[in-house]
Structures are given as structure tokens and as C-alpha cells.
Amino acid sequence: MPASPIRKLVPYAEKAKKEGKKVYHLNIGQPDIETPELMLQAVKNFPYKIIEYTHSAGIESYRKKLAEYYKKNQIELDYTQIMVTTGGSEAIEIAMMTCFNEGDEIIIPEPFYANYNGFGVAAGIVVKPVTSDIKTGFALPPISKFEEIITPKTKGIMICNPNNPTGYLYSKEEIEQLGALVKKHNLFLLVDEVYREFCYDGKEHFSVMRLKGVEENVIMLDSVSKRYSACGLRIGALITRNQEVLDTALKFAQARLSPPTIGQVASEAAVNVPKEYFDKVEAEYTNRRNTVVGLLNKIEGVFCPMPSGAFYCFASLPVDDADKFCQWLLEEFEHEKQTVMLAPASGFYSNSILGKQEVRIAYVLNEGDLKKAMVCLDKALQVYPGRVVKKEKAAKA
Amino acid sequence: MPASPIRKLVPYAEKAKKEGKKVYHLNIGQPDIETPELMLQAVKNFPYKIIEYTHSAGIESYRKKLAEYYKKNQIELDYTQIMVTTGGSEAIEIAMMTCFNEGDEIIIPEPFYANYNGFGVAAGIVVKPVTSDIKTGFALPPISKFEEIITPKTKGIMICNPNNPTGYLYSKEEIEQLGALVKKHNLFLLVDEVYREFCYDGKEHFSVMRLKGVEENVIMLDSVSKRYSACGLRIGALITRNQEVLDTALKFAQARLSPPTIGQVASEAAVNVPKEYFDKVEAEYTNRRNTVVGLLNKIEGVFCPMPSGAFYCFASLPVDDADKFCQWLLEEFEHEKQTVMLAPASGFYSNSILGKQEVRIAYVLNEGDLKKAMVCLDKALQVYPGRVVKKEKAAKA
Numbered sequence: 171m172p173a174s175p176i177r178k179l180v181p182y183a184e185k186a187k188k189e190g191k192k193v194y195h196l197n198i199g200q201p202d203i204e205t206p207e208l209m210l211q212a213v214k215n216f217p218y219k220i221i222e223y224t225h226s227a228g229i230e231s232y233r234k235k236l237a238e239y240y241k242k243n244q245i246e247l248d249y250t251q252i253m254v255t256t257g258g259s260e261a262i263e264i265a266m267m268t269c270f271n272e273g274d275e276i277i278i279p280e281p282f283y284a285n286y287n288g289f290g291v292a293a294g295i296v297v298k299p300v301t302s303d304i305k306t307g308f309a310l311p312p313i314s315k316f317e318e319i320i321t322p323k324t325k326g327i328m329i330c331n332p333n334n335p336t337g338y339l340y341s342k343e344e345i346e347q348l349g350a351l352v353k354k355h356n357l358f359l360l361v362d363e364v365y366r367e368f369c370y371d372g373k374e375h376f377s378v379m380r381l382k383g384v385e386e387n388v389i390m391l392d393s394v395s396k397r398y399s400a401c402g403l404r405i406g407a408l409i410t411r412n413q414e415v416l417d418t419a420l421k422f423a424q425a426r427l428s429p430p431t432i433g434q435v436a437s438e439a440a441v442n443v444p445k446e447y448f449d450k451v452e453a454e455y456t457n458r459r460n461t462v463v464g465l466l467n468k469i470e471g472v473f474c475p476m477p478s479g480a481f482y483c484f485a486s487l488p489v490d491d492a493d494k495f496c497q498w499l500l501e502e503f504e505h506e507k508q509t510v511m512l513a514p515a516s517g518f519y520s521n522s523i524l525g526k527q528e529v530r531i532a533y534v535l536n537e538g539d540l541k542k543a544m545v546c547l548d549k550a551l552q553v554y555p556g557r558v559v560k561k562e563k564a565a566k567a
Numbered sequence: 568m569p570a571s572p573i574r575k576l577v578p579y580a581e582k583a584k585k586e587g588k589k590v591y592h593l594n595i596g597q598p599d600i601e602t603p604e605l606m607l608q609a610v611k612n613f614p615y616k617i618i619e620y621t622h623s624a625g626i627e628s629y630r631k632k633l634a635e636y637y638k639k640n641q642i643e644l645d646y647t648q649i650m651v652t653t654g655g656s657e658a659i660e661i662a663m664m665t666c667f668n669e670g671d672e673i674i675i676p677e678p679f680y681a682n683y684n685g686f687g688v689a690a691g692i693v694v695k696p697v698t699s700d701i702k703t704g705f706a707l708p709p710i711s712k713f714e715e716i717i718t719p720k721t722k723g724i725m726i727c728n729p730n731n732p733t734g735y736l737y738s739k740e741e742i743e744q745l746g747a748l749v750k751k752h753n754l755f756l757l758v759d760e761v762y763r764e765f766c767y768d769g770k771e772h773f774s775v776m777r778l779k780g781v782e783e784n785v786i787m788l789d790s791v792s793k794r795y796s797a798c799g800l801r802i803g804a805l806i807t808r809n810q811e812v813l814d815t816a817l818k819f820a821q822a823r824l825s826p827p828t829i830g831q832v833a834s835e836a837a838v839n840v841p842k843e844y845f846d847k848v849e850a851e852y853t854n855r856r857n858t859v860v861g862l863l864n865k866i867e868g869v870f871c872p873m874p875s876g877a878f879y880c881f882a883s884l885p886v887d888d889a890d891k892f893c894q895w896l897l898e899e900f901e902h903e904k905q906t907v908m909l910a911p912a913s914g915f916y917s918n919s920i921l922g923k924q925e926v927r928i929a930y931v932l933n934e935g936d937l938k939k940a941m942v943c944l945d946k947a948l949q950v951y952p953g954r955v956v957k958k959e960k961a962a963k964a
Contacts, residue, residue, distance in 0.1 A: 205617050210613070214611050220599070221798065221799040222798055260823065285824075292822070400618040402620055402828025402829065404826070428801070430801045433829070
């Protein structure tokens with residue numbers, strides 16, 4: 171596995187901090203929102219004297235509560251169709267090992283979450299990208315683009331909705347198009363919905379589990395990490411109505427014995443988190459998004475489509491090489507003893523050249539810090555020695 | 568992955584309970600000893616408002632405390648040589664993916680922990696067994712037996728010390744023999760030491776990390792699950808002085824982001840658990856072991872060597888097929904409305920026929936229950952329709 175372009179920057183960020191610079195971390199998906207008090211209380215009230223293994227598929231009462239949560243989200247499930255995992259990461263890993271064999275191909279629209287490729291490599295799967303376009307805000311590429319690269323080895327399609335890294339929220343129609351495609355070619359459709367609760371502008375999330383007629387094809391991957399700002403609990407879920415997939419996935423789950431017990435207890439409590447919590451979080455992120463995307467598009471040569479979900483936006487910058495630029499921000503630049511850490515886009519594309527002038531920005535800081543970070547970015551782009559203006563961006567300006 | 572013979576019995580155990588039978592569970596490694604109060608308090612006092620990811624290799628302060636724990640056990644380590652994992656299971660999984668490529672061979676003395684094979688299969692590794700013998704108490708087979716099956720594809724040797732499933736404690740001399748062997752053939756030596764604290768009769772555990780001259784070859788796998796009766800925390804560790812292995816292992820760790828945060832906080836507190844805790848646990852298990860092994864050897868046709876470590880013993884029974892017998896115990900048998908659940912040994916051997924007359928017994932219940940369970944087993948063997956007497960056992964009797 172190659173080190174990701176984001177990870178490579180970590181030593182530079184540490185050095186910058188040692189030199190006394192304040193670094194605004196817009197590079198990671200660790201939200202600063204507080205974990206709901208209900209969950210922290212459940213941890214404090216952990217009632218047992220022995221911290222035991224749970225069932226490999228998770229605590230039954232938690233799975234039943236999860237089914238209630240999904241029901242509130244128009245997803246009808248039996249609790250036995252929910253397998254609790256150690257974070258969304260393990261849900262992805264187990265789904266890939268369960269659905270695919272060595273050498274199978276999976277199609278993923280790019281830019282995509284870098285670890286999809288990591289888990290794919292570990293499972294011996296070939297990830298084939300379909301490139302989505304910043305000009306359309308990273309909407310689903312035309313289905314014909316998928317069909318062009320489907321081969322007899324193609325066994326699945328995977329998306330993240332709302333999307334990490336682009337923040338794009340796939341529409342009901344796009345999900346239905348994918349449903350028809352996997353039905354036609356008899357493929358698995360894996361959908362990572364960990365950002366379900368982060369949809370803006372009144373837009374509704376359409377879960378893949380609501381598709382009819384593709385029950386055997388669909389696998390949903392989920393996590394409490396982002397939903398409740400509880401990344402450290404390491405509690406996710408693999409969800410499907412395909413019994414064969416559930417049976418095989420359980421065998422992988424049994425090999426690692428059990429998901430974390432205390433995390434499950436806290437996550438069970440989380441199902442009672444009131445709607446007001448999500449309303450407040452949504453209002454906060456909407457504000458941040460508007461601030462960041464607004465400020466980005468005011469910077470000369472920068473273009474950032476307005477995302478409708480998650481807490482990321484994806485911008486093109488007037489730079490020669492975003493990897494170099496992001497490193498330079500940490501190593502060479504400062505504005506009033508401050509700088510900003512961004513995620514260069516190269517790691518989100520199969521062909522890193524495609525992301526050469528793009529970055530992902532996670533708006534996981536408070537509005538004041540976000541504004542200061544955007545000032546830094548603006549100042550930095552004015553003096554960056556590798557500044558270039560792309561023709562299309564120039565046209566926009 | 569095939570379902571393990573133990574897992575196959577679970578529905579029969581559930582049925583037996585529904586029918587009102589009391590089932591003594593000697594089939595699993597879930598200890599009944601209470602988790603140290605210090606750890607439960609650390610959970611209750613979790614000090615943060617956000618349950619965040621930690622560093623992928625674990626919280627730095629925890630890794631430093633762990634280095635102190637190892638130092639008390641005569642193992643000198645820098646904290647950077649410790650990578651925290653999600654349970655011992657993940658330590659095994661990441662070690663296998665890091666050290667071996669598809670098609671590589673690893674030699675493991677059998678009977679072995681069934682999930683070693685599971686993780687091996689998932690990593691595309693070929694597990695080659697060297698059979699150890701109940702007559703020697705499952706001591707290390709002669710080194711010549713390893714050498715006979717070493718091929719150019721052999722890349723590692725793995726043991727569990729003290730051993731699950733046999734309870735055998737490898738001696739310093741045996742560990743040194745393995746050290747010399749891996750040095751000679753340039754192999755990795757993976758040692759699972761999760762039962763380190765469970766050694767009896769005053770015998771000392773000799774950690775593989777104490778071997779000199781094989782620093783690049785040795786990887787130690789560890790977990791707090793058994794040590795502190797805290798299986799549900801899912802906190803383990805991968806430990807090595809081989810920097811290349813650490814670097815690659817970290818990339819796998821980064822893909823899954825972080826081990827559970829609260830589990831790490833509790834495990835950091837555990838390093839302060841006083842020696843008295845282990846003394847008490849050791850006394851308790853010594854007692855249980857003596858009770859179970861003593862009673863087993865009094866049953867006609869049963870042979871059980873006295874183990875020196877872990878909390879398992881491995882017995883041969885006068886039955887036609889231990890898988891059938893264990894199922895029959897749950898399905899057909901009862902003594903005063905009670906029965907016993909054992910782990911048939913077939914799942915611990917590469918060639919299941921080798922375990923046909925053997926079972927693993929985990930002495931994880933209190934002494935009173937263990938005695939009642941042994942009465943059940945004695946009565947059951949008297950009436951089991953498939954009873955047979957092996958010649959060697961007859962000779963013993």
C-alpha cells in the first residue's frame with residue numbers, strides 16, 4: 171500500500187507547529203462537534219463488571235434499535251439484516267472480501283475516498299474509475315461511461331452518498347440509474363452512506379436500501395462516526411437483504427470475534443438522540459459550507475462547486491501541483507503566524523494527474539477559524555511561486 | 568471461510584437452553600473473572616466531550632505506558648515499536664498481510680487457534696501444520712519436523728505461547744530453537760503472547776522479544792482481552808523491532824483509521840493494575856485447572872495432559888467422533904437437567920481427522936460449576952452410544 175498524499179504531509183504539519191505556526195486543519199474528517207451527551211452518559215454508565223465479547227454480528231438489542239433508526243429514515247429492515255462492524259472501515263473491508271474474489275473488478279466514480287483503493291488492494295480487487303467532473307459538481311457520470319468499462323470480470327459498483335471527498339449528494343434518479351445498471355449486469359452495488367445525516371438546502375437523502383427489485387444486489391455500509399461525531403467508538407454496520415452475503419460476512423466477523431462492546435452500548439443510546447441534535451448540526455454545517463464555498467469562489471482562479479452533503483468541498487486552485495502547494499503551505503508559508511492544511515486531490519484519483527490542481531477541504535472548524543483559514547489560503551495563492559492560471563478558470567474569472 | 572465446528576454447535580446450545588437445560592460453557596475463551604476496577608473507572612471517567620479518532624498506531628501516552636508494562640516483563644522496547652491494534656485479532660491479521668504475500672507458506676504447530684487459519688485464508692497464505700502430540704503435552708515438535716516441510720515459499724513460523732488451544736507453555740529452550748531456525752532460514756517468527764500472564768506452577772514465560780540476534784525476524788502479537796478479562800474492549804498490539812514491518816503495518820492501520828479510543832484509555836489505566844490482581848487470578852486458575860484436569864483423568868478412557876499456561880486443557884475422549892459427541896451432549900443428553908458444551912478439536916487441526924477424539928476445555932467457570940460440568944461429562948461418556956476405547960487409552964487404564 172502506498173502512503174497517501176495526505177499522510178505524507180503530516181510530518182510537515184508537525185514541523186510547522188513546532189516552529190510556532192497555527193495550522194488550520196481542513197485536511198481531515200474529524201468533526202469538532204461534540205458527541206451527544208446521551209452517548210457520553212451511556213459510556214459513563216456502562217453497567218457490567220466484565221467487558222465481554224458480544225455476538226460477532228453485534229449486540230441483539232443494539233441491532234434492533236438500529237432497525238428502528240433506519241425505519242425513521244424510510245428503510246425497512248429486519249435486525250438480522252444488520253451486521254455491526256468495527257467502524258465503517260471494517261464494513262467496507264468485509265463487504266469487499268465477501269462480495270469479490272481476487273482479480274474481480276469494481277467500478278467507483280472518482281475522485282473517491284482514498285481508503286476504498288486501500289481495501290481493494292488488500293482484497294486483491296481491481297478498482298476501475300469512472301471520472302466525475304468538477305464542472306457538474308461531481309454528479310454521477312453518464313451510465314454509458316460505466317457500461318463502456320464493464321467487462322466479464324466486473325462484479326460491482328461502489329459509491330459514497332453523500333460523497334466523501336466531493337460533498338456531492340446523489341439524487342434519487344441517479345441511485346435508480348445505478349440500480350437498473352447493477353440489475354442489468356448482475357453486479358453488487360455497495361453504497362457507503364455514513365454521511366446520510368449531512369444533507370443541506372432541504373434536499374433529502376435517498377438510501378440505496380429503498381430501491382426495489384435489487385434486494386440481492388445492494389449492500390449498504392454505515393457508521394456512527396460522522397453521524398454522532400463519535401469516530402473513536404469504531405462502530406459501523408454492514409447492511410443487506412442478501413442472505414448469502416450476510417452468511418459469508420458473518421464468517422469474516424467471527425474471525426475477529428466481536429465489535430467493541432462499549433462502543434455498541436453508546437451507539438445503542440445514540441438511537442434516542444433527538445431530531446433537534448441533527449437540526450442544530452445541519453444548521454452549523456450549512457453555515458460553514460456557505461462561508462467556505464463563498465470565500466473560496468471569491469479568490470481569483472479558484473473554483474469550488476456548492477456541495478449538498480457531507481462536510482467536504484472540492485476546489486480547483488491556480489497551482490502547478492496541489493501536492494507541492496499543500497506542502498509549501500506548511501513548510502514555507504505563513505500569514506500572521508498561521509497557515510492551513512488541505513488534502514491534495516491526487517490521492518482521490520486512480521490517475522493522480524487528474525487531481526493535480528484540486529484539493530479537498532473539510533469544513534470541520536468553527537466559522538471564525540474557517541474565515542481565518544480562507545484568508546491564509548488567499549494570501550498564500552497570491553505569493554505561491556508555482557501559481558498558474560488554467561485556461562478554463564481564466565475564462566470563469 | 569468454512570464455519571468452525573464450535574460455531575456449528577451454537578444453535579444446539581440455544582435449543583438446549585430453550586428446553587430448560589443448564590449448559591456449562593467450557594467451549595469459549597470468555598473468562599468470568601471481573602475486569603479490574605481501575606479499567607472500569609477509566610471508562611466511567613472518560614474525560615472528553617468528543618470521542619475522536621486517535622493516531623492510527625494508538626495514543627502516544629498509552630504506547631509509552633505499554634512500554635513500561637513490557638519492561639516489567641523483561642522486554643525492552645521503544646514505544647514506537649508498539650502499534651496498537653483493534654484486538655489481538657487485528658494484530659494477527661495485519662501481521663499476516665504485512666509479512667506475507669499471496670501463496671507464501673507459514674508453518675504452525677497444530678492443534679492451533681482456528682482463526683489463524685481464517686486470517687491466513689483471507690490473506691491468501693498457505694498454512695502448513697507440524698503436528699504436536701498429546702502424549703508430550705503438545706510440546707514443540709522436533710525442529711527437524713519443521714525443516715522437513717520448509718520450502719522456498721516458506722516465509723514464517725507462528726506459535727501461540729502459552730498455547731490456545733492446548734495450554735502448553737513453551738520453554739525458553741524451545742523459543743531459542745525457533746529463533747535459531749528462523750535465523751537460519753531467514754523467516755519471520757510470529758508469536759501470539761496474549762496469555763502471557765497465565766503461567767502456573769511457578770513457571771516463567773519467556774517472551775520471543777527477549778531473543779537476541781533475531782530482532783528483524785520477530786513479531787509479537789498481544790492483547791488486553793485475556794490479560795485483564797476485557798475482551799470487549801478490542802485492544803491489542805503488534806510489536807516488532809523491524810522498522811520495515813512497522814512502516815508497512817502502519818499503512819494497513821491507517822486504512823482502518825484508528826483503534827477504539829475508549830478501549831485505549833481503559834487499557835492505559837490497566838498498566839497500573841497491581842501484581843496482586845495477577846496473583847489472585849493465577850491462584851484461581853491454578854485451582855480450576857487442577858480440579859478439571861484431575862477430574863478428567865479420573866474418567867475412564869479420558870486422558871488430559873497437565874497444561875502450564877492459558878486457561879485451556881486438551882483432552883482425548885473415548886468417543887467415535889468428538890464433533891458428534893459434542894452435538895449429542897447438547898441435543899440428546901442431560902444429567903439432572905444439565906449438560907456441558909465443549910469445543911471439538913477437529914477445528915484446531917488442518918486435517919480434521921486428527922482431532923476426532925479430542926476436545927478443548929476452557930476452565931472459565933467457577934470451581935463449583937466446573938465440578939458439576941465434569942460430573943455431566945462422566946455420566947455422558949458412560950451412556951454415549953458412540954463410545955469407543957482407543958488402544959493406547961486402554962493401555963493407560
